[in-house]
Amino acid sequence: MGYSQAQKEKTHKRIVAIASKRFREKGLAGFGIAELMKEAGLTVGGFYKHFESRDELVAEAFSGAFGTWQRQKEAAASSGQPLSFEKLIDDYVSDAHRKNPGTGCAFSALAPEIARSDKRIRALTSEQIQNDLELLAGLLPGKDKRPVRSRAILTFSALVGAMSLARAASDEALSHEILKTVADLLKHPA
Amino acid sequence: MGYSQAQKEKTHKRIVAIASKRFREKGLAGFGIAELMKEAGLTVGGFYKHFESRDELVAEAFSGAFGTWQRQKEAAASSGQPLSFEKLIDDYVSDAHRKNPGTGCAFSALAPEIARSDKRIRALTSEQIQNDLELLAGLLPGKDKRPVRSRAILTFSALVGAMSLARAASDEALSHEILKTVADLLKHPA
DNA sequence: ATTATCTATAGATCTATAGATAATGC
DNA sequence: ATTATCTATAGATCTATAGATAATGC
Numbered sequence: 001m002g003y004s005q006a007q008k009e010k011t012h013k014r015i016v017a018i019a020s021k022r023f024r025e026k027g028l029a030g031f032g033i034a035e036l037m038k039e040a041g042l043t044v045g046g047f048y049k050h051f052e053s054r055d056e057l058v059a060e061a062f063s064g065a066f067g068t069w070q071r072q073k074e075a076a077a078s079s080g081q082p083l084s085f086e087k088l089i090d091d092y093v094s095d096a097h098r099k100n101p102g103t104g105c106a107f108s109a110l111a112p113e114i115a116r117s118d119k120r121i122r123a124l125t126s127e128q129i130q131n132d133l134e135l136l137a138g139l140l141p142g143k144d145k146r147p148v149r150s151r152a153i154l155t156f157s158a159l160v161g162a163m164s165l166a167r168a169a170s171d172e173a174l175s176h177e178i179l180k181t182v183a184d185l186l187k188h189p190a
Numbered sequence: 191m192g193y194s195q196a197q198k199e200k201t202h203k204r205i206v207a208i209a210s211k212r213f214r215e216k217g218l219a220g221f222g223i224a225e226l227m228k229e230a231g232l233t234v235g236g237f238y239k240h241f242e243s244r245d246e247l248v249a250e251a252f253s254g255a256f257g258t259w260q261r262q263k264e265a266a267a268s269s270g271q272p273l274s275f276e277k278l279i280d281d282y283v284s285d286a287h288r289k290n291p292g293t294g295c296a297f298s299a300l301a302p303e304i305a306r307s308d309k310r311i312r313a314l315t316s317e318q319i320q321n322d323l324e325l326l327a328g329l330l331p332g333k334d335k336r337p338v339r340s341r342a343i344l345t346f347s348a349l350v351g352a353m354s355l356a357r358a359a360s361d362e363a364l365s366h367e368i369l370k371t372v373a374d375l376l377k378h379p380a
Numbered sequence: 381a382t383t384a385t386c387t388a389t390a391g392a393t394c395t396a397t398a399g400a401t402a403a404t405g406c
Numbered sequence: 407a408t409t410a411t412c413t414a415t416a417g418a419t420c421t422a423t424a425g426a427t428a429a430t431g432c
Contacts, residue, residue, distance in 0.1 A: 004430060008384060027306060029219055032420050046385045048422065101305075111354035112299055115291075116217060122360035129359055129368075146380055153371040154348060161351025162343075165297060167305035169319055170312035178319075181343040189380050190336055194404060198410060222394050236411045238396065 012050050015040050019057055020064030021102040024109035028058055028117070059121055065106035066128040069135050085139040089186055092159050093179035098166055108163035132156060144189055151189075158182050202240050205230050209247055210254035211292040214299035218248055218307070249311055255296035256318040259325050275329040279376055282349050283369035288356055298353035322346060334379055341379075348372050 018039050022031055033054060034044045051057045069088065076083035091097065092105065101109040106128075114125050136152040144151060162182040166175035208229050212221055223244060224234045241247045259278065266273035281287065282295065291299040296318075304315050326342040334341060352372040356365035 005383085007430095011384085027217075027219075027303065029217075030306070033422090034420080042384095043386055044421090045387070045423085049384065054421065101302075107351075107355060107358065109302055111358045112291075112302060113217065115354075115357035116220070119360055122358060126359040126361035126364055129355055129364060144380055146375070150371050150375060153352075153368055154375045157351035157355060157368065157372050158344060158348040159351065160354055161297075161347035161349065164301035164305075164350055164354065165319060165347060168297065168301045168312060169316040170309055171316035174316055174319060178343055178347065181340050182347050185336070185340060185344045190334055194410085197404095201410085223396090224394080232410095233412055234395090235397085235413070239410065244395065 008050075011040070011042070015042075015047075015050060016057070016060050016064055020061040023058070023061055024065055024104065024106060025102040028110065028113045055118070058117070059124070062106065062121060062124055062128075065110075066124070067131070068103075068105060069132055073135060083139065085136075085141060086187055088136075088139060089155075089159070089183050093162065093183040098163065098175065098179065101167070105160065105163065107160045108167070111160065111164070129156075155186050158186055198240075201230070201232070205232075205237075205240060206247070206250050206254055210251040213248070213251055214255055214294065214296060215292040218300065218303045245308070248307070249314070252296065252311060252314055252318075255300075256314070257321070258293075258295060259322055263325060273329065275326075275331060276377055278326075278329060279345075279349070279373050283352065283373040288353065288365065288369065291357070295350065295353065297350045298357070301350065301354070319346075345376050348376060 015036065019036055022036065022039075033047050037044055037047055051060070072088070072091070073083045076087070097104045107114075114121060133149070133152045133156060136155055137148040140148045140151055140155070159182065162178050166178045169175050169178075205226065209226055212226065212229075223237050227234055227237055241250070262278070262281070263273045266277070287294045297304075304311060323339070323342045323346060326345055327338040330338045330341055330345075349372065352368050356368045359365050359368075
């Protein structure tokens with residue numbers, strides 16, 4: 001019981017990381033605090049020394065769920081192979097992403113639930129959307145005449161919508177068709 | 191208490207219609223059976239003479255939530271002003287639609303929750319996506335060289351994604367920018 | 381002495397069922 | 407007689423809190 005403060009901080013981050021993954025997999029109300037704490041190797045009671053309420057956890061977990069593109073870009077840059085627009089698209093529509101919402105884009109996993117959340121979470125969301133749009137705009141190739149901001153918005157919307165639809169459909173062929181088609185048209189605009 | 195069978199059928203449809211709206215507004219777990227029955231002017235106990243289980247209601251409610259484009263197209267046709275691609279886009283990205291998920295597109299309101307639902311509901315979803323893609327393909331203008339099926343998929347994905355993001359963001363200017371931009375680019379491809 | 385975590389539980393849900401009541405419909 | 411709906415409640419959650427326990431850290 002009750003070890004060091006350093007240990008507590010690690011424990012706190014572990015709880016948030018697990019929650020961030022499980023929220024994307026099962027939804028914001030998809031599991032209880034007892035289940036979450038058990039997965040972290042703890043028990044219910046300790047939870048409220050880490051978070052004022054369950055909603056507090058939801059807000060913190062979004063920090064972990066957001067920014068997957070930013071992290072992908074940084075990882076690519078430090079590996080000497082900077083992230084390209086094509087690679088970002090291909091990874092987004094990949095089967096790995098479709099089958100693993102827990103480690104993927106928070107928007108395709110949770111957008112409607114975010115829309116029903118309180119202002120605080122939706123404000124974090126606005127910021128994150130802006131960040132993602134700027135990152136996307138920076139990667140867009142120059143050949144297309146339309147402003148990069150507009151194309152970034154279309155790209156982001158189409159990716160989120162395609163993944164949302166692909167995951168909702170039970171028909172695998174349809175899922176693949178949606179993802180592949182959207183990737184192709186975004187990479188090769190008319 | 192206990193009136194005619196004709197009355198029961200009406201009651202049944204009323205419960206499903208209310209649920210269909212509330213699911214899109216509050217999510218599949220956003221309210222309890224007691225609350226739903228109260229809104230229908232009834233009490234909890236009667237529910238299970240109408241539905242085997244809560245999941246049964248969810249499945250039935252999707253029939254009511256799906257097919258908004260089909261109904262819009264039929265209404266337009268019978269009013270002598272057939273539905274155009276532009277009108278469909280403009281209505282989808284309208285503020286009325288953004289603010290009223292309960293009467294709007296089931297995908298932008300519920301896609302991630304459908305993805306977590308059982309095979310039966312996801313099979314209904316596959317069918318509905320196919321119907322919507324065919325309807326969209328039939329409305330697409332011919333000027334663009336790319337196959338209509340592909341353009342229908344991009345259009346559908348971009349609309350669902352744009353509305354999902356616009357509703358999730360707290361920043362009204364950003365919401366409007368996303369919806370307007372996607373509508374413009376879909377109506378006027380490069 | 382303080383505190384990180386544990387056990388136990390109160391109080392508020394929510395789904396589903398049992399049995400009563402008051403209409404319909406043969 | 408049948409049945410559409412009602413009242414009441416069992417049983418299973420789930421969030422949050424109270425109080426105990428066993429470490430840390432001054």
